[in-house]
Amino acid sequence: MLSNRKVTKLLSGMINNNETGVLATVVSVQGSAYKREGAKMVIEASGDYYGMISGGCLESDVASSAEYVYRTGKSIVKKYELDEDLVWGLGLGCPGTVEILLEPIDTTSLWRRLADSYANDEAIVVCKILKSDDADAQVLLVTETGMYGSWQDEYLQENVVTIAKQKLRQQIDHSESIHLQTKDGKDETIFFDVHLPAPKLCIFGAGHDAVPLAKVGTMLGYETTIVDPRPAYNTKERFPTAKSLVAGPQQVTVDSQTYIVIMNHHLERDMESLAFSLKSDAVYVGVLGPRSRSNRLLIRLKDDGIIFSTEQLKKMFTPIGLDIGADTPEEISVSIMAEITAFRSDHAGGFLKNRPYIHKKSQMAVENL
Template identity: 35%
Template sequence: MQKELEDIVKAYLAASQQGLQTALATVVHVEGSAYRQPGARMLITENGALTGAISGGCLEGDALRKAQLAMLQQQPMLVTYDTTDEDDAVIGVGLGCNGIIHILLEPLGPHLALNPLTLLQQQAGSRDTTVMVTLFRPQQRSAPQPGTCILITDGGERQVLMEDGPLRTAILTDVCAAFTARRSAVKTYNDGPDQITALIAWHPPALQLLIAGAGNDVRPLVKIASVLGWHTIVVDGRPAYAQAQRFPEATRVIVAKPVEVLQHLQPDDYTAAVLMTHNYNYDIALLTALLPHHLRYTGVLGPARKLQRMLQEMEEAGTAASPEQRARIYGPAGLDIGADAPEEIALSIISEVKAVMAGAAGDSLRNNPAAIHQRAHQQIIQQQL
């Protein structure tokens, strides 16, 4: 989702430079099944250009028409699509998702000094985790819809466009809880005689993938990671290989010795590494340097006996991997999908990284009896002020 937000910010800046009106469509609540979950966003320009997605393609056309009306009126608009009726023709779209989707459309007029996109723009390129709060009134769709009014980062930056009072205090308390739980939530609060609901959307930074090695087999890995919006750092000790023109999709390409690699990046909870230099000494030296940083995923290309030898030599040299550290090292790297060609191996590795970072099993969805998406944030929780 981080890539989607980055693309939306870029599209918004481009539209603003052209003097085009824009609106932000946000999935603020879902009841039942839907293709996209709360927090999914899409930018709509007055000329019909769309960036991002709020569904599998079935809501976008109708949302475009309603967004143009919201832009004309310069007022946020709450739209609800109810697909629980098997006859999708009731709302004029072919969904088949069997759910109720609430979409908030927020015009981003030039008269607004701060809007959701300017708030997000301030965090572009940072490694901060953010929580963005969007307020809406599902029980009073014709009433004024407050929209996005809070953005806070774990780096200490904050924009709170709300007056002091019990409502603001309660929401900020739940923002802190979202940071702790690392998940989004939808909660309803008493606001005087009325009620107001908040989408408290938690957004981690883009995954940062360190790839040790600049051989030809790294190219498809970088390309797939780029499509996913991951920030890739390619590092190798060979200047003839570690060249930016060989990896145009990479965020950075660095020539460095293993002991110098960590001078060029700061590992965090959303950093993974893959060691695939095909140079045993380089890989073992970098694995030794990465070990104290407790990355959730470190993949080692090659047979299992290679990794066993590396760990044994590290222990003999005085750097023994604890059971917890060993559990985070994956060798041979990748899921068992029958990969053979470099592109297939890249897909296998990327899939394993994604599964590990998401805390998923990496199994076929048909073997999972539970819902595909987490449902905790779909239930509106009543909060008493």
């Protein structure tokens, strides 16, 4: 997550500074691979490159191929078929087929609009027709507020925009190539390159067990907020990676990309935090401690006249975390963030042993976590 965000920030700066280069993007993966669709790499005019599109086995060759794209101004799609003997013999990567789009970095209005979105961490889907002869008309930018660019085939464009808007409502940047038909029945491959704002982790409680959780959350790319009214605990020295430190819920901005963990170890503050969190737009509300304690919190809130809907209660995860036998604060932090990661990606967690695919979704039912 962090690597790709650094690449998009670099790309944004290059576009705004009128710098030239080549953008390489993974557009299709069949089989196993270190990187999935949407992984990016920027190759500068000097040949220097930044970002990763594989486990290290493709970058140098892609950088060499970028010279042709840079010189001719033509986009290409390179296909790599990495059999198991080759990659393991080199000690690199995983077997599979990977397709990578290489395109010249431009400074047209569409690219500048893209640069602004990346710089502001705006939700955006870049829609590209792959292997199209009409390179000048193959890009659409779809945001929550509008669409930029246009295609001659209005039927195809309408379908593409519909899919892009669905992706804007998802929790993760699920980029992928999809085969669609044009108005006259021609098959086209459309790559949907999804960029969503960084997810937010809001931790209620600044106790000793919140310290490693904030650290792990930030490491995974979450903008972390610590909520605690105790100035001796809620300090920058204890939480150096947190984006913000606030005293109470009224100072927290919550949206559909917010994941909340309640760990105040204080009954009244836990009640206040839970009441705020379940009625907010947060998609996940985890409560530390046994289920019996969480049930008591709900009963006390009900006695105070605070009632939650069925949909609001579905957001509540208690006990929190995946069952990995966690005991120390550091292990518990891993358990919590593992559950949040599984929830975001619609996976059920558990061992990968004996599974035929690593990245296969399970259509997890959240109430069974």
